[in-house]
Amino acid sequence: xxxLQGGFLPHRDGEAGAHKETLSPGHLACAGCGxxxxxxxxxxxxxxxxxxxxxxxxxxxxxxxxxxxxxGMPVMHCAFETAASSAxxxxxxxxxxxxxxxTVVALAGDGGTFDIGLQALSSAAERNEDILYFCYDNEAYMxxxxxxxxxxxxxxxxTTTPEAIPKAERKKDLGAILAAHRIPxxxxxxxxYPEDLRRKLKTAKEMKGLRVIHYFCPCPTGWKSDxxxxxxxxxxxxxxxxxxxxxxxxxxxxxxxxxxxxVPAGKYLELQGRFGGRTPDQEAAIQKExxxxxxxLMRKVKAC
Amino acid sequence: MPEIAASGGAPLPRTGLWRxxxxxxxxxxxxxxxxxxxxxxxxxxIRLVQEKRFQEAVELLMRVNPFPAILGRxxxxxxxxxxxxKAMGGAVSIRQMERFLGDWAIxxxxxxxxxxxxxxxxxxxxSGPAGLSxxxxxxxxxxxxxxxxKENLAGGLLRFGIPEFRLPRNIxxxxxxxxxxxxxQFELEKEFGKNLTxxxxxxxxxxxxxxxxxxxxSRPLGIPGENLPQVVDGVQWLKGLHxxxxxxxxxxxxxxxxxNTAMDCAxxxxxxxxxxxxxxxxxxxxxxxxxxxxxxxxxxxxxxRFLTAPVSxxxxxxxxxxxxxxxxxxxxxxxxxxxxxxxxxxxxxELSVEFVFKALGEIVEEGPLPPKNLQGGQxxxxxxxxxxxxxxxxxxxxxxxxAYALSSRIQGVSPAPSLPAQARGIVLEVAKFKQLNASYFNxxxxxxxxxxxxxxxxxxxxxxxxxxxxxxxxxxxxxCFKCGTCNLCGNCEIFCPDLAIRWxxxxxxxxxxxxxxxxxxxxxxxxxxxxxxxxYADAQ
Numbered sequence: 062x063x064x065l066q067g068g069f070l071p072h073r074d075g076e077a078g079a080h081k082e083t084l085s086p087g088h089l090a091c092a093g094c095g096x097x098x099x100x101x102x103x104x105x106x107x108x109x110x111x112x113x114x115x116x117x118x119x120x121x122x123x124x125x126x127x128x129x130x131x132x133g134m135p136v137m138h139c140a141f142e143t144a145a146s147s148a149x150x151x152x153x154x155x156x157x158x159x160x161x162x163x164t165v166v167a168l169a170g171d172g173g174t175f176d177i178g179l180q181a182l183s184s185a186a187e188r189n190e191d192i193l194y195f196c197y198d199n200e201a202y203m204x205x206x207x208x209x210x211x212x213x214x215x216x217x218x219x220t221t222t223p224e225a226i227p228k229a230e231r232k233k234d235l236g237a238i239l240a241a242h243r244i245p246x247x248x249x250x251x252x253x254y255p256e257d258l259r260r261k262l263k264t265a266k267e268m269k270g271l272r273v274i275h276y277f278c279p280c281p282t283g284w285k286s287d288x289x290x291x292x293x294x295x296x297x298x299x300x301x302x303x304x305x306x307x308x309x310x311x312x313x314x315x316x317x318x319x320x321x322x323x324v325p326a327g328k329y330l331e332l333q334g335r336f337g338g339r340t341p342d343q344e345a346a347i348q349k350e351x352x353x354x355x356x357x358l359m360r361k362v363k364a365c
Numbered sequence: 366m367p368e369i370a371a372s373g374g375a376p377l378p379r380t381g382l383w384r385x386x387x388x389x390x391x392x393x394x395x396x397x398x399x400x401x402x403x404x405x406x407x408x409x410x411i412r413l414v415q416e417k418r419f420q421e422a423v424e425l426l427m428r429v430n431p432f433p434a435i436l437g438r439x440x441x442x443x444x445x446x447x448x449x450x451k452a453m454g455g456a457v458s459i460r461q462m463e464r465f466l467g468d469w470a471i472x473x474x475x476x477x478x479x480x481x482x483x484x485x486x487x488x489x490x491x492s493g494p495a496g497l498s499x500x501x502x503x504x505x506x507x508x509x510x511x512x513x514x515k516e517n518l519a520g521g522l523l524r525f526g527i528p529e530f531r532l533p534r535n536i537x538x539x540x541x542x543x544x545x546x547x548x549x550q551f552e553l554e555k556e557f558g559k560n561l562t563x564x565x566x567x568x569x570x571x572x573x574x575x576x577x578x579x580x581x582x583s584r585p586l587g588i589p590g591e592n593l594p595q596v597v598d599g600v601q602w603l604k605g606l607h608x609x610x611x612x613x614x615x616x617x618x619x620x621x622x623x624x625n626t627a628m629d630c631a632x633x634x635x636x637x638x639x640x641x642x643x644x645x646x647x648x649x650x651x652x653x654x655x656x657x658x659x660x661x662x663x664x665x666x667x668x669x670r671f672l673t674a675p676v677s678x679x680x681x682x683x684x685x686x687x688x689x690x691x692x693x694x695x696x697x698x699x700x701x702x703x704x705x706x707x708x709x710x711x712x713x714x715e716l717s718v719e720f721v722f723k724a725l726g727e728i729v730e731e732g733p734l735p736p737k738n739l740q741g742g743q744x745x746x747x748x749x750x751x752x753x754x755x756x757x758x759x760x761x762x763x764x765x766x767x768a769y770a771l772s773s774r775i776q777g778v779s780p781a782p783s784l785p786a787q788a789r790g791i792v793l794e795v796a797k798f799k800q801l802n803a804s805y806f807n808x809x810x811x812x813x814x815x816x817x818x819x820x821x822x823x824x825x826x827x828x829x830x831x832x833x834x835x836x837x838x839x840x841x842x843x844x845c846f847k848c849g850t851c852n853l854c855g856n857c858e859i860f861c862p863d864l865a866i867r868w869x870x871x872x873x874x875x876x877x878x879x880x881x882x883x884x885x886x887x888x889x890x891x892x893x894x895x896x897x898x899x900x901y902a903d904a905q
Contacts, residue, residue, distance in 0.1 A: 087377025
């Protein structure tokens, strides 16, 4: 991906201000939050006819305390486990009113998706509800104090998996779970490749049924990383194959979007304090897991 | 669709107050701009070329260099040496780009805009690169200019020093004709101190005189036999050759020296069917000639004898010359910064040749211009005779600086900035590769410039190096990193989590909203070309 090579001279005055951002500055995200640029892109691609349904997660705080809201679009806050079912309800309400041009977006963290909200998501998938489910995966319950979730990677520090006893289990494979539901569209996305992210959002917008975007969301606060490395970590996660960019259509057709020259996972780990206590053996185990996951994914991609 | 429920009314907090670091936009000096001998704003030129805005690129280029077609061929291009692209596919072909713009200007018969003559005429003595450059800029600053040249053709070293296979004469003529179109007068066969005096000039109304007479005297060998008829002055010989004379040199010829004069003599001799042997007292890395010329001379089959110096020469009855050579070794560094060559006793050997070429370069000619006259008053020196030459590019810069200094003095105004980059408000810090974000660039190879192969070069004086086609020039412009300069790629805006980076309509730039920037530094990290930097929030 090389969207910036070259560049251009100042002559954009004509088009400047063409897209007025809906999202407002002054939101309460931490410095270097990986979610906010994605929300910005989400709003740019989906346009003003969008309703956000937000369970308990970082974004429910980021949006601001009532009555202020940074989103600039309708937001419905709902209970932790109900993102997918609440969004389904909003969709049903709109149907009843005969409104068909509105995109309903469930914006949920990994806790509300991988753990607490999985049942609701599975049910919505089974019913193939016409909603766009955007899971921003920062790999722990960041909003409540960095507790481990089933999206937390192995050997990562969290407040519930201290450095002496890091998380022993591997990360849950959300893509495979959703593919098993045969939903129309599932995609992983990373901010380091904004053109790819834009394209996937556009693809999702134009489809019907349950579309899930699994967005890799670097979190400087929870990952104990330098806020300035937010995009770099998003890029390294893809380059090291820790978080491969791929799409799944109808649960059957697996497509790999990015196949960069792989870098060692250590390059990605070393920038994060949450892996600061890793031993060489643990790092090798992480690399082994990354390689196995890549092979599993490639088997599915090649089978299509 | 329902209205936004009850929200949006209350003001959001000024989250910029959380910040203890803050980003700021600041262009750095690109390494090419920093190294340019004439002071070109290379990166801006490249950006204009990339957008096919060739006329604007030429206008910008000619603010510091009136002869892009010439320097685009003969400049030693120190701009390409520090190019940060080197690490990812090879330096950008900056000289080829300059040549492209120069040839474009010639084809379009481009001529810079000239203000009305201001009634303050200036005489320029000498029509080498320094004199011509000085005349060009004096004319663009409004002065009527007359150039006096002792030879019957203008161009100085560009015409009588640089061989045609490096600088075709039609290119030189085309660049010179632009000066004539600008209204610069040429008076040929006027040699200062012979048929032209300071009195002549003042009585013809010239209150100001610029001296750009070059050096003019060959450095002597200082060994017995130097004045034998078979010992040829290389500079004078080249001059005759470029006048169209085909001197009767034959057989084996020793060329003594390691500079550009020696390379030019050897390569011209080779093209005339003579076998030159270059004799140089130091070794190859110490040669003052341009590396490119040395490499091409070697490719063409010029024989080199390094660490060898002549001791004496005498004639032999058969008609040739016998040179006694001595082997040298390198010692301590001398005042020139190079290792001093020391003769090895007892290592003498003999070499039989037909002719010997003295090609040790030139020194200041004594005579009409005593050094004390070269300073102050009505006389301004520039170029080689002011010690500011060396290469054509440096002479051109010296001529331009003399023109700006002279013009501001006689017009009684403060000197205008003669460098476009100064006007952009850049800082002196040079952008380094490690400051760039290489993730945004692919490894892409530098296209090879067309070059005649060594066998194709024999027997004629046609140009060696060809031009890159326009498509390659455009891809080279795209390959350039634009180090240290914001080219409005928009990365900072895309990745800012706080929507604190905004496009300023009408101003053509981005700005940072201090009320909301939390100082995360993502914009600094993700700027591909080191145009945003970080400081403590109270540092301003």
